[in-house]
Amino acid sequence: xxxTKLAPRDQGAPDxxxxxxxxxxxxxxKWVEHERIRPGVLVYTAESGEKLYTVRAGSPRTxxxxxxRKICDIADRYCEGFLRFSMRTNVEFSLTKEEDVEPLIEAxxxxxxxxxxxxxxxxxxIAHTQGWLHCNLPATDAAGAxxxxxxxxxEEFEQENFPNRVKLSTSCCQINCGRHSDIAIIVQHHxxxxxxxxxxxxxxxxxxxxxxxxAAIRPSVVDGHQTVEVVEEKCMYCGACHGQxxxxxxxxxxxxxxxxxxxxxxxxxRSGPSLMKLAVWGLPNNPPRWPEVSEAVRTILKAYREGxxxxxxxxxxxxxxxxxxxxxxxxxxxxxxxIEDSPNAMWTYNRSTxxxx
Amino acid sequence: MAxxxxxxxxxxxxxxxxxxxxxxxGQWPSFVSDLKQWSKTxxxxxxxxxxxxxxxxxxxxxWTGTVLNVSGYGGGVIARxxxxxxxxPDLAEFHTIRxxxxxxxxxSTERLRNLADICEKHGAGILxxxxxxxxxxxxxxxxxxxxxxxxxxxxxxxxLGGSGPALRSLQCCVGQARCEMxxxxxxxxxxxxxxxxxxxxxxxxxxxxxxxxxxxxANDCANAMIGSDMPIIGTWRGPMQIDQEKVAEYxxxxxxxxxxxxxxxxxxxxxxxxxxxxMVVDNENCVRCMxxxxxxHKALKPGKDRGVxxxxxxxxxxxxxxxxxxxxxxxxxxxxxxxxxNLTDLIDRMWEFWNDNGMDHExxxxxxxxxxxxTFLEGCGIxxxxxxxxxxxxxxxxxxxxxxxxLFEGEQTQQPKVWNREPDTREPxx
Numbered sequence: 001x002x003x004t005k006l007a008p009r010d011q012g013a014p015d016x017x018x019x020x021x022x023x024x025x026x027x028x029x030k031w032v033e034h035e036r037i038r039p040g041v042l043v044y045t046a047e048s049g050e051k052l053y054t055v056r057a058g059s060p061r062t063x064x065x066x067x068x069r070k071i072c073d074i075a076d077r078y079c080e081g082f083l084r085f086s087m088r089t090n091v092e093f094s095l096t097k098e099e100d101v102e103p104l105i106e107a108x109x110x111x112x113x114x115x116x117x118x119x120x121x122x123x124x125x126i127a128h129t130q131g132w133l134h135c136n137l138p139a140t141d142a143a144g145a146x147x148x149x150x151x152x153x154x155e156e157f158e159q160e161n162f163p164n165r166v167k168l169s170t171s172c173c174q175i176n177c178g179r180h181s182d183i184a185i186i187v188q189h190h191x192x193x194x195x196x197x198x199x200x201x202x203x204x205x206x207x208x209x210x211x212x213x214x215a216a217i218r219p220s221v222v223d224g225h226q227t228v229e230v231v232e233e234k235c236m237y238c239g240a241c242h243g244q245x246x247x248x249x250x251x252x253x254x255x256x257x258x259x260x261x262x263x264x265x266x267x268x269x270r271s272g273p274s275l276m277k278l279a280v281w282g283l284p285n286n287p288p289r290w291p292e293v294s295e296a297v298r299t300i301l302k303a304y305r306e307g308x309x310x311x312x313x314x315x316x317x318x319x320x321x322x323x324x325x326x327x328x329x330x331x332x333x334x335x336x337x338x339i340e341d342s343p344n345a346m347w348t349y350n351r352s353t354x355x356x357x
Numbered sequence: 358m359a360x361x362x363x364x365x366x367x368x369x370x371x372x373x374x375x376x377x378x379x380x381x382x383g384q385w386p387s388f389v390s391d392l393k394q395w396s397k398t399x400x401x402x403x404x405x406x407x408x409x410x411x412x413x414x415x416x417x418x419x420w421t422g423t424v425l426n427v428s429g430y431g432g433g434v435i436a437r438x439x440x441x442x443x444x445x446p447d448l449a450e451f452h453t454i455r456x457x458x459x460x461x462x463x464x465s466t467e468r469l470r471n472l473a474d475i476c477e478k479h480g481a482g483i484l485x486x487x488x489x490x491x492x493x494x495x496x497x498x499x500x501x502x503x504x505x506x507x508x509x510x511x512x513x514x515x516x517l518g519g520s521g522p523a524l525r526s527l528q529c530c531v532g533q534a535r536c537e538m539x540x541x542x543x544x545x546x547x548x549x550x551x552x553x554x555x556x557x558x559x560x561x562x563x564x565x566x567x568x569x570x571x572x573x574x575a576n577d578c579a580n581a582m583i584g585s586d587m588p589i590i591g592t593w594r595g596p597m598q599i600d601q602e603k604v605a606e607y608x609x610x611x612x613x614x615x616x617x618x619x620x621x622x623x624x625x626x627x628x629x630x631x632x633x634x635x636m637v638v639d640n641e642n643c644v645r646c647m648x649x650x651x652x653x654h655k656a657l658k659p660g661k662d663r664g665v666x667x668x669x670x671x672x673x674x675x676x677x678x679x680x681x682x683x684x685x686x687x688x689x690x691x692x693x694x695x696x697x698x699n700l701t702d703l704i705d706r707m708w709e710f711w712n713d714n715g716m717d718h719e720x721x722x723x724x725x726x727x728x729x730x731x732t733f734l735e736g737c738g739i740x741x742x743x744x745x746x747x748x749x750x751x752x753x754x755x756x757x758x759x760x761x762x763x764l765f766e767g768e769q770t771q772q773p774k775v776w777n778r779e780p781d782t783r784e785p786x787x
Contacts, residue, residue, distance in 0.1 A: 267575065
């Protein structure tokens with residue numbers, strides 16, 4: 001590389017003004033209203049009266065250049081050469097000609113095979129992580145789990161049949177890159193990390209000790225070599241050390257399981273943001289299609305659709321009906337593991353006589 | 358161990374992926390079908406699928422992480438080495454490059470084709486649009502390919518994204534480009550902050566990662582509130598806009614009961630009521646949650662005097678448990694150059710106090726949880742404001758500096774370190 005001329009550094013974000021659909025550029029900051037024509041298709045109206053139709057399609061996120069170029073071809077043909085991706089990896093095609101909306105949808109379906117939807121009170125495309133495809137820490141896959149789950153839920157993506165929108169996410173380890181969602185799937189580990197004492201020299205030991213949130217790791221010497229040991233009773237199997245040091249192996253292909261968490265919400269609408277809480281644990285990590293996870297998610301969605309009032313998100317619905325009713329309606333068991341044991345645990349207990357009897 | 362780029366593809370390994378083939382079924386677009394097809398062009402993708410198949414079979418992962426940096430950069434490359442490199446030589450080095458996308462994820466097809474072309478030329482070409490990190494992700498470069506791709510990306514006006522203990526690539530909603538709810542220019546803010554702090558994004562100068570996400574209103578389409586250390590959320594001061602004619606139309610169309618059940622009773626601070634077919638709003642108690650505006654979006658709009666609320670501190674559960682963002686600036690304008698100067702001034706002060714007093718790997722939310730919000734505010738020179746708390750304290754054990762007895766002669770006072778700041782020139786809050 002030494003004889004190569006270096007490109008300019010630190011240029012920052014590309015200029016978005018050159019990436020805006022001309023109608024977006026013309027009406028920037030001057031939009032006045034929108035309407036959902038049908039699931040996946042919205043029309044925005046600007047002060048000038050100009051209308052911009054937007055068609056949202058679900059993408060698999062991981063794509064070959066061939067697929068990306070096909071997306072570009074369609075955007076060139078119908079959208080004046082511009083497009084947008086949504087936060088949850090949908091592709092959005094915007095266009096000003098109403099008569100082109102149907103041909104555009106046909107092109108998306110036939111050329112890309114992407115479904116149209118993901119707007120309003122539907123299931124969103126699943127926010128997900130890297131998994132076995134390309135992460136160094138995962139105990140399960142992400143792209144495959146999403147594919148399997150969305151196959152099962154595709155009609156819920158294409159329709160708007162829920163009380164409010166439902167956001168899903170998956171995470172392949174306990175770091176939880178998938179974050180809070182209405183329904184989230186997370187891997188759980190079930191024992192303390194196994195330490196590969198022969199490979200500890202690749203890790204910075206003080207950092208391994210310091211990263212443990214419950215101070216369960218302490219320095220040790222094995223066979224004359226500096227290493228660490230884990231106090232089993234203290235360890236909570238979070239895997240923080242594994243992220244720091246690959247020789248602290250937290251994963252276990254025989255015992256790792258999946259759990260489902262509900263009620264996470266980032267929006268400030270009505271009740272404000274909320275964290276997701278445990279619904280079901282102990283589901284098998286069962287590639288390639290994780291059928292047990294799909295079934296549990298469907299169970300939650302069914303109870304939510306039947307029980308929630310319009311505009312209630314999953315967490316708001318559970319908050320209103322109470323966890324007792326949630327477990328009754330879903331049929332999932334409530335166990336001692338559902339009770340919080342973190343330092344803030346007492347704030348999650350029922351501190352009143354408000355009991356549904 | 359890695360083969361040179363031009364040697365790759367000399368052997369086209371056979372795909373042996375019975376489990377992954379099951380992911381070709383079903384109606385959702387299949388990444389397996391796409392990558393299978395692509396493996397005919399890029400044989401290393403066949404090796405990738407074969408390794409992934411082994412992961413599916415054994416429920417085990419075969420990637421290890423390492424560190425690889427492009428000249429002049431301290432992040433942006435997620436370096437991966439395969440543990441099965443003997444079997445899959447093209448995966449010996451198989452890195453991801455994080456690329457900063459245009460704010461709001463808007464693309465011209467010209468830009469997007471350019472990105473795909475460069476990634477195909479120097480690596481496996483697999484693109485992920487987009488990662489939860491806010492980056493456009495390009496997968497499958499060996500060391501040499503990483504450097505070459507990075508140079509060509511940068512020569513074409515792209516830049517690398519953030520990784521490690523640094524500012525991460527910013528994310529924002531579509532904002533004013535296509536949404537009437539957006540209370541400020543999210544794309545401009547995102548690009549401004551990205552470029553202003555670009556060195557912090559490329560070099561690990563912070564205690565740990567710092568994510569900024571920007572949403573035009575409380576609906577928070579950028580997932581800022583629970584997904585970033587510093588959410589910047591659009592809001593307004595003064596009354597919201599009401600078109601009473603459209604309110605009446607809505608009531609006629611949907612009926613009074615519908616409006617009561619879906620709008621009036623759903624206001625978190627009970628500040629909506631109906632007077633005949635008119636909407637009455639207690640603007641003083643409105644908390645700008647956006648619910649009524651979402652439901653009656655033609656009749657109700659955010660107020661005209663718009664700005665942002667800035668929060669601080671969210672992170673997911675490792676290590677002290679989840680932290681949620683809490684208010685740090687209840688309201689500020691974000692329009693003029695001076696407003697943006699005020700914003701960077703605030704970030705500078707917070708980063709300095711956090712960097713001076715934080716611990717390794719301590720996110721700013723964890724830091725605030727450890728030292729307390731009051732200490733943090735004092736350290737950053739921010740005045741306390743009741744809008745920063747849900748309630749005042751419940752613990753009566755307080756060290757009142759003003760009420761402490763006098764010192765013995767000769768004893769030194771211990772003043773907390775306070776940022777020595779210039780007079781506050783920010784616009785007054787509402």
